[in-house]
Amino acid sequence: MMTSSNKLFLRAISKRRTWVCLFLVVYATLLSSSWNWLNSIVDWYGENHKTSSSGWPAVYASVLLGAVFGVLSMAAALFIAVPAVVVIWISVVVAMAFAGKSRRSVVVEGGKVTKEIAGFVFKVLFKEGNFVALLCALLSYFIFFNT
Numbered sequence: 001m002m003t004s005s006n007k008l009f010l011r012a013i014s015k016r017r018t019w020v021c022l023f024l025v026v027y028a029t030l031l032s033s034s035w036n037w038l039n040s041i042v043d044w045y046g047e048n049h050k051t052s053s054s055g056w057p058a059v060y061a062s063v064l065l066g067a068v069f070g071v072l073s074m075a076a077a078l079f080i081a082v083p084a085v086v087v088i089w090i091s092v093v094v095a096m097a098f099a100g101k102s103r104r105s106v107v108v109e110g111g112k113v114t115k116e117i118a119g120f121v122f123k124v125l126f127k128e129g130n131f132v133a134l135l136c137a138l139l140s141y142f143i144f145f146n147t
Contacts (some may be wrong), residue, residue, distance in 0.1 A: 030075065037068050045144055062141035068134025068135050081121050089114060 045061035093110045101109070 002012035027079070030072075032070055034072055038065065041068070049144070058141055058144035061144055062137045065139025065140040066133040066135075069136035070129045073132040077128060079127050083127065085117055085121055089117060120121055 041061055041064045043055055057078040069075075091109075092113050093106060096106050096109055
């Protein structure tokens with residue numbers, strides 16, 4: 001027997017607005033923590049570049065900044081890619097079902113298609129995230145080194 005609080009919870013969780021709000025809270029938390037990481041890296045560089053005559057603090061800080069920006073870019077791309085991949089997967093499975101394949105073969109082929117699509121998406125995300133990380137690391141190194 002469902003209580004009124006269970007019914008209210010199920011009704012709230014089934015709304016699109018609830019999921020949008022949850023997404024925004026998670027995204028805002030990610031941005032806030034990444035902003036804190038970026039500030040702490042820049043503060044660390046500010047303290048250490050004055051005491052060191054070498055360029056190593058700039059290298060360390062730029063690599064860390066590149067890593068943070070690379071992870072953030074992969075997370076943002078993943079948030080965009082997941083719904084698109086789901087739509088593609090549904091389209092492929094429905095097309096196979098309309099092509100006259102049996103349910104068993106649709107399930108087997110759907111599993112293969114899912115693995116293939118997910119592998120391709122993660123390969124592209126990893127490559128683009130590494131590119132953004134490298135670009136941000138190089139840019140921040142030249143900014144740190146010239147200050």
